[in-house]
Amino acid sequence: MTIADVKRLLKAEILCGEEYISKDVHTACGSDMMSDVLAFVKDQSVLLTGLCNPQVIRTAEMMDIICICFIRGKRPEESIIELAEERGLVVMASDMRMFEACGILYTNGLSGGAKVE
């Protein structure tokens, strides 16, 4: 799946990083707690979140996540989008709820990445 597919499946609007939407993505995670993203995420490329602050972008940066989708109709401020732009991230926004967005991406082939031991 590419980032463009994520955009189409989540009926999302691209807010920045349009030039990178042909990049491949294999795994995703969904959380509003950045602490949990930092704790449990490994090699994920897409982050779905309803949290709207600059730390979402920084968390993605630290974790090498390349695409962030703000869900539940959340729209980040311009300064947050600028931070993402500087880092070459794709940011999109969808009106879907977390459960629905995760389910759609999962059934279309994106995995969670981590295995429960």
Added chain:
Amino acid sequence: MSNLSLKYVVDNQDFTRAGEASSDVKKKLKMMGVPPEAVRKVAIAMYEGEINMVIHANGGEITVDITPTQIIMILKDNGPGIADIEQAMQAGWSTASENIRALGFGAGMGLPNMKKYSDEMDIDTVLGVGTTVTMKVNICVSHKI
């Protein structure tokens, strides 16, 4: 690769800027050609520490020493100190307020995460004075993650 020492001041309560130091270190390590796995471990461990300094500890100072074999991060804060380190190391245990949780942090994963992503971690804390956390990440021989 020659030794390099970086110093950062972490602002008190400036949540918007929290993570700037970690972001800068990540960029510099990448440019220096440090293996990606070590870069990522340093970035995550330091970012968690930097967030902790802002939300719990009135800010402080971070020193990062980069040697050919190891990256050493020393995070010194002026906070209240940690009363019970063992308890603070437990996943899920946090003193964070609702305000902090609303910002996406305070899940009680900060210190456990810092330990997970560093090869060595040491906490030196004095109640009412502050805490110094030293984390080391090995270059090349780090296969912990």
